[in-house]
Amino acid sequence: MVQYLTARLDASFAALSDATRRGVLEQLGRADASITELAEKFHMTLTGMKKHVGVLEQAGFVTTEKVGRVRTCKLGLRELEEEAAWIEGYRRVWDARFDELDKVVEELKRKEKVDGRKKRS
DSSP states (O other): OHHHHHHHHHHHHHHHTSHHHHHHHHHHHHOOEEHHHHHHHTTOOHHHHHHHHHHHHHTTSEEEEEETTEEEEEEOSOOOHHHHHHHHHHHHHHHHHHHHHHHHHHHHHHHHHHHHHHHHO
16 A cells, blocks of 8 residues: 555656646646647647656546547546645644744744843843
8 A cells, every 4th residue: 555655646746747747737627638739739749748648647637538530638537635645744744843943043032132131231
């Protein structure tokens, strides 16, 4: 289970790491599109767009269907619950670290005020 989740997270984040692929997902969120339409929109070759769509398809974000000579892309049914949970876990860790840092900064400010008063006296 852990290896499956790790592989899935790796595929998800690898797919989402590219600006073009994120753009494709955004575009498909508005309407289904053929690979040709996507290639034109992103000023790419068909081969380049096919590779991007393949990565998104492997991650489960996109499905494709070939009708005749046209391959149509649409958003997959895959949700990002595991990815969101992974990110949330790290967000909590960093929130706790920043809370501790805030305490240290406040303590240093307090000491600085006290030391400043002592020097004036």
